[in-house]
Amino acid sequence: MKTDGKIISSYKFPSPNPNVTLSMVTYYSGGLKVKGLLAKPVEGDGFDGFLYLRGGIKNVGQVRPARIAQFASEGFVVFAPFYRGNRGGEGNEDFAGSDRQDAFAGYELLKACPGVNKVHIFGFSRGGVMALLTAIQYPDAASMVTWGGVSDLALTYMERKDLRRMMKRVIGGTPAKFPGRYRYRTPLYNLEQLESPVLIIHGEKDKNVSIEHSLRLEKRLNELSKPVTSWYFQEYTHYFPPAMNRRVVKDLTKWMKSQAQK
Numbered sequence: 001m002k003t004d005g006k007i008i009s010s011y012k013f014p015s016p017n018p019n020v021t022l023s024m025v026t027y028y029s030g031g032l033k034v035k036g037l038l039a040k041p042v043e044g045d046g047f048d049g050f051l052y053l054r055g056g057i058k059n060v061g062q063v064r065p066a067r068i069a070q071f072a073s074e075g076f077v078v079f080a081p082f083y084r085g086n087r088g089g090e091g092n093e094d095f096a097g098s099d100r101q102d103a104f105a106g107y108e109l110l111k112a113c114p115g116v117n118k119v120h121i122f123g124f125s126r127g128g129v130m131a132l133l134t135a136i137q138y139p140d141a142a143s144m145v146t147w148g149g150v151s152d153l154a155l156t157y158m159e160r161k162d163l164r165r166m167m168k169r170v171i172g173g174t175p176a177k178f179p180g181r182y183r184y185r186t187p188l189y190n191l192e193q194l195e196s197p198v199l200i201i202h203g204e205k206d207k208n209v210s211i212e213h214s215l216r217l218e219k220r221l222n223e224l225s226k227p228v229t230s231w232y233f234q235e236y237t238h239y240f241p242p243a244m245n246r247r248v249v250k251d252l253t254k255w256m257k258s259q260a261q262k
Helices: 065-072 100-112 127-137 154-158 163-169 179-185 186-192 212-223 242-260
Strands: 007-014 021-029 034-040 047-054 076-081 118-123 141-147 197-201 228-233
Touching: 007 034, 021 065, 021 100, 021 141, 034 065, 034 100, 047 065, 047 100, 047 127, 065 076, 065 242, 076 100, 100 118, 100 127, 118 127, 118 242, 127 141, 127 186, 141 242, 154 163, 154 179, 154 212, 186 212, 197 212, 197 242, 212 228, 228 242
Parallel strands: 047 076, 047 118, 118 141, 141 197, 197 228
Antiparallel strands: 007 021, 021 034, 034 076
């Protein structure tokens, strides 16, 4: 039986951090064999899980081992799906359509990891949509963080002229012609089902994903009386300078751990 989240095979992958082990994993997702990267601290046990949901599509915004190891070094077992169709995985990525199953199966994979306690969800850029969809699917998630995250696919279509051709091809048309397809990929309409505390991180000068995405998300969560915390950075774009990036990583992982203790 092909069970979502079941690891089919894995092999050791070179780690940029001596305190973190990395493994290239093949796992089941919706009957497909999908690839991902699994990171674990070398020392200790009884860690929380951390589902890292990347941005971009295909070769844009790929999972970076150094980034995964960075989060693992803060005391988490981290799993980052590549999404279907990437790095030799089966199927085709479709921008928060059926490929959301790869995130759901990744959550199941972490829950099944020996010694993993609670599972947290993190999404960057397009991964913000994936993180929200996963948190809605799994109300037992300990916390959810979206950093420079998309929350509204129709808004992305309007803002990013350079992505319109890809979005029309992958999603199957424009928001005007196929509003249902964009609504299906927009978690703002289903936040009633979300139970996890949410942390929103966004640079106000972000031109890749405008801060409007986070403002809409925060507004909707507040309307629903859902727990939400927002960290907005006036001086930064989609990408934070290295020193500030490291600081925010430490701060957000500390926030995650505080939520898990509640």
